[in-house]
Structure formats: structure tokens, C-alpha cells
Amino acid sequence: MTIAHKDALPADWHPSESPKPANGNGLKNGATPEMTDAVRTLLLGVGEDPDRDGLERTPKRVAEALKFLTSGYDQSIEELLNGAIFDVGHDEMVLVRDIDLFSMCEHHMLPFIGRAHVAYIPKQKVVGLSKIARIVEMFARRLQVQERLTRQVAETLQEVLQPHGVAVVIEASHMCMVMRGVQKPNSWTVTSSMVGVFKDDPRTRQEFLNLIQHRHSF
Ligand SMILES: [Zn+2]
Numbered sequence: 001m002t003i004a005h006k007d008a009l010p011a012d013w014h015p016s017e018s019p020k021p022a023n024g025n026g027l028k029n030g031a032t033p034e035m036t037d038a039v040r041t042l043l044l045g046v047g048e049d050p051d052r053d054g055l056e057r058t059p060k061r062v063a064e065a066l067k068f069l070t071s072g073y074d075q076s077i078e079e080l081l082n083g084a085i086f087d088v089g090h091d092e093m094v095l096v097r098d099i100d101l102f103s104m105c106e107h108h109m110l111p112f113i114g115r116a117h118v119a120y121i122p123k124q125k126v127v128g129l130s131k132i133a134r135i136v137e138m139f140a141r142r143l144q145v146q147e148r149l150t151r152q153v154a155e156t157l158q159e160v161l162q163p164h165g166v167a168v169v170i171e172a173s174h175m176c177m178v179m180r181g182v183q184k185p186n187s188w189t190v191t192s193s194m195v196g197v198f199k200d201d202p203r204t205r206q207e208f209l210n211l212i213q214h215r216h217s218f
Pocket of ligand 1: 105106107108109110174176177
């Protein structure tokens with residue numbers, strides 16, 4: 001069995017890519033003048049003066065931040081994995097726990113923040129541990145619902161590794177629930193997606209669930 005904690009991931013794991021250089025209009029990350037105009041309109045809509053000190057550069061910042069937070073649209077699984085699949089004949093559970101997760105709900109475009117736990121039981125093929133975190137990040141940096149995000153991570157690993165099974169649990173706190181609506185600051189949403197042996201074998205599933213509950217002491 002292999003258990004990795006996010007903090008123990010190899011050095012090539014980058015929680016955030018460096019922003020792309022400015023394009024012709026002086027905006028970074030592929031943000032467009034239409035986006036900055038739209039943010040300006042939003043500011044007017046909430047009763048603000050977009051030209052006052054302090055807000056002058058806000059439309060540009062918001063547009064660029066939004067492009068960065070949705071940069072997962074520009075990534076593909078092929079590019080991301082880039083040959084990091086290895087044939088090692090390992091066939092015991094691999095678990096990466098506590099992968100930090102930052103995404104945005106597609107209903108309110110507000111953040112949801114939490115942790116992902118991802119396990120699989122290889123059938124020969126394994127993937128670099130850091131790549132598992134990158135896969136989570138690629139799907140998280142899109143407008144999401146937590147259920148789909150959970151399923152996409154599980155289905156992607158199943159597809160690229162064809163393991164005996166994949167298990168993904170995501171625990172997250174949604175700002176659209178915390179800051180507005182029901183305003184329950186302590187509510188967490190837990191979603192899971194089980195494929196293969198994790199779905200079919202209650203003991204394997206239970207082993208995974210026990211492992212993600214255990215609080216590490218290092
Ligand atoms: Zn929402």
C-alpha cells in the first residue's frame with residue numbers, strides 16, 4: 001500500500017501555474033476587454049462608481065483572476081500526464097489524501113474550498129503521485145458542481161490507468177451556502193465516486209474510508 005499526503009508530493013507539484021504573459025491588450029491569461037467591460041457593468045449594477053480610486057483597475061484584476069481560476073479549460077489530460085504513467089506491476093492501493101481543492105460553483109460563480117482524497121488499485125500501471133493532484137486541479141479550475149468534479153476525477157483515472165478500481169471523496173465548503181442562502185458557515189458537503197472494486201467490494205471500500213478518516217500525526 002502507498003499512502004501519500006499532499007505535503008509529501010514531489011517537487012514538480014505546483015499548486016498554481018505562473019500566470020501567462022500579457023496579450024496584445026495588456027491583459028494577462030487571455031482575459032478580454034469584453035470581460036473587463038462586463039465587470040465594469042457589474043460594479044455599476046451594485047451601485048459602485050467604477051472610476052473611483054481603488055476600483056479603477058478592478059475590472060482588469062477580476063477578469064484576469066477569473067481566467068486564472070478557470071484555466072483548467074485550457075488543459076488536457078494528455079498534456080498534463082505527459083508520459084508520467086509507469087508500468088511497475090504494483091497492485092496494492094495507492095492513496096493520495098488531503099489534496100487542497102479550490103473551485104467555483106457553476107450556479108453562483110462563488111468559490112468552494114476543501115480537500116480531495118483519491119485512491120486506486122493499479123493493474124500494472126501507476127501514475128506519478130503529483131499528477132493525481134494535478135488532475136484534481138485541472139477539473140477544479142473550471143466552473144463546477146462538486147458531484148461532477150468528483151466523478152470526473154474518478155472516471156479520468158479509470159480511463160487512463162484502467163486499474164482495478166478508483167475511489168474519490170471530496171469534502172468542501174461552498175461559499176454560496178456559507179455567505180448567502182442558508183448561511184450555514186459550518187456546513188460541509190461530502191461527495192464520493194467509487195469505481196470497480198471500490199464499488200463492488202465493501203471491504204475495499206471500507207478500508208479506503210478508514211484510511212481517509214485517520215488523522216495523521218506528522
Ligand atoms: Zn453555488
